[in-house]
Amino acid sequence: MKKMDLNLLVALHFLIEECSVAGAAHRMNMSAPAMSRTLARIRLVVEDPILVRTQHSMIPTPKALQIQEQVRGIVELSQAFFAQIRGFDLSAMSRTFSIRANDLFIGAYGVKLVEILKQHSPNSVLRFVPESDLDHDPLNAGSIDLVISSSRKFGADIKVQNLFSSSFVGIAREDHPIFDAEITPERFVTYDHISVSRRGRSAGPIDTALAELSIKRRVTYITPTFHTALFALGKSDLILPVMPTAMLENIEQLGLKLRPFTLPIPISNVMIVQAWHPRLEYDEAHRWLRRILKELTAD
Incomplete structure (x- = not known):
């Protein structure tokens, strides 16, 4: 792998997440042609196509999927570092929050949460991920920011907060x-x-x-x-x-x-909880998201 320009990491993160040059360009406030040129640079550095075109869309390569979570972690860590230095600015934040929940919770609270996010952090994205047995430890893997569940089967280090009880x-x-x-x-x-x-x-x-x-x-x-x-x-x-x-x-x-x-x-009755990894315990953006979810479900 050739020397990586760290500025390309954010673009790489969005490209893999969106599987779209236009989508990644929108997330970074760039034009699509500019993002296409950025993708070309990334391909040269990584020595991999990253995204390949199918009949109707673009899909990530096996190498892109292999490095996705590592790239995501680096981008989030850098964002948290600079936010700490300059002070937390929710309105200027550009972040993707990944939440795992069942379809009922998404239907009941998803749109409300999107509206709150649009009002306070318009550059951020809310990504709901369905419950699955394929990824047994998404919090430790770093692929999920929050898990909303009635389950208590989390690792000993995972942070858990009660949201509401349901009959x-x-x-x-x-x-x-x-x-x-x-x-x-x-x-x-x-x-x-x-x-x-x-x-x-x-x-x-x-x-x-x-x-x-x-x-x-x-x-x-x-x-x-x-x-x-x-x-x-x-x-x-x-x-x-x-x-x-x-x-x-x-x-x-x-x-x-x-x-x-x-x-x-x-x-x-069952208690619905939100759970997160300790690495996000003091992340300002994540703390804000947890507080909003707590308040929203309490109402």
């Missing part, structure tokens, strides 16, 4: 026959259920509660996201038995003709 209700289409009479545990299991699990699991805490009553349910539809589950309810007799009450407003915004109901069995 659960069942939900079905508004003219579902389950609403024709009192919803007892026996009537609750008369209808087929939906399980939302990115791991493809059909069983959960609800089955434990039913087992104490010597009752079993039938799960016939398993989906990785809540939104696909909600759309499956509209034209079927399926029931979604565990819908977080904190997200019910989001359902109304979708315009779906669905109706919640009180579960006939006890299900414990």
